[in-house]
Amino acid sequence: MGLALAAGMYGNYGLSAGSLLLGVVIVMYNAFSVVVLAFYQPGQSTDWRSLLKHVATNPLIISVFAALPFTALSIPLPSWVITSGDYFASLTLPLALICIGATLSVSSMRDSSQVALGASLMKMVTLPILSTFAAWMMGFSGEQLGLLFLFFASPTAAASFVMVKAIGGNVSLAANIIAITTLMASITVTLGIFALRLLGWI
Numbered sequence: 001m002g003l004a005l006a007a008g009m010y011g012n013y014g015l016s017a018g019s020l021l022l023g024v025v026i027v028m029y030n031a032f033s034v035v036v037l038a039f040y041q042p043g044q045s046t047d048w049r050s051l052l053k054h055v056a057t058n059p060l061i062i063s064v065f066a067a068l069p070f071t072a073l074s075i076p077l078p079s080w081v082i083t084s085g086d087y088f089a090s091l092t093l094p095l096a097l098i099c100i101g102a103t104l105s106v107s108s109m110r111d112s113s114q115v116a117l118g119a120s121l122m123k124m125v126t127l128p129i130l131s132t133f134a135a136w137m138m139g140f141s142g143e144q145l146g147l148l149f150l151f152f153a154s155p156t157a158a159a160s161f162v163m164v165k166a167i168g169g170n171v172s173l174a175a176n177i178i179a180i181t182t183l184m185a186s187i188t189v190t191l192g193i194f195a196l197r198l199l200g201w202i
Contacts, residue, residue, distance in 0.1 A: 002154035005189065006147050017147055023064050025151055030060050033163060060159065096158035101175075116173060120156075120180040124188045128153040132192075136201055146193070146202040153189050155181035 002025075006018035034054040055061060070077065131152040135145055156178045164174040196202045 001157075001185070002151040005150045005154065009146065009150065009193075010143055013143060014147060017144075018151070021147060021151055023067075026060050026064050029157075030058050030163075031055050033160065034058055058163075096161060099161065116176040116180055119177050120184060123156055123177070124153065124181050124184045128188070128192055132196070141201055143202070146196065149192055149196060149202075150189070153185070153192050155185040 003015070003018045003022055006014035008014070010017075035051055069075065128149060132145065132149045135148045140148060158178060161171065161174045161178055165171050193202070
């Protein structure tokens with residue numbers, strides 16, 4: 001969603017710069033997510049060998065590193081690969097959202113409402129404010145700061161539901177967080193962009 005927002009706000013520049021930023025974000029977020037999920041999940045080994053194995057076998061991280069040679073060497077992909085990839089990309093998000101919607105329940109949302117709401121506020125309010133302010137203090141401004149904010153302020157990715165499901169975590173809580181952050185995004189992103197423009201930072 002961060003990439004879509006970047007493309008919608010900054011056009012080709014947002015798409016190209018956002019794609020580069022997305023590769024870094026995917027590797028960092030997924031590496032940290034694997035470590036956190038393994039550390040807090042009962043019955044999961046937390047020694048460094050096991051954690052490295054989880055990180056190295058993460059499909060999203062593998063896909064980023066597999067794409068690096070093609071980008072660095074400007075190797076074009078066959079049209080059928082791009083077409084197949086577009087088909088898969090069109091299918092994966094709706095299927096993930098269907099699974100998330102099927103997992104949502106009013107009772108689980110009520111039981112874990114404080115945890116889900118707290119995590120969602122941390123993701124959609126606290127993290128964007130602190131991260132964007134830190135980036136501004138480091139000298140980022142204009143389009144670069146705007147792109148960073150859009151990625152920091154994006155809702156929780158639907159892929160996180162798949163990761164939690166695969167490792168045997170609390171899928172109901174994960175689905176609730178994704179749903180809440182997605183609903184909050186339209187408000188928090190709009191207010192954030194308005195505030196940054198009012199401050200003259202972007």
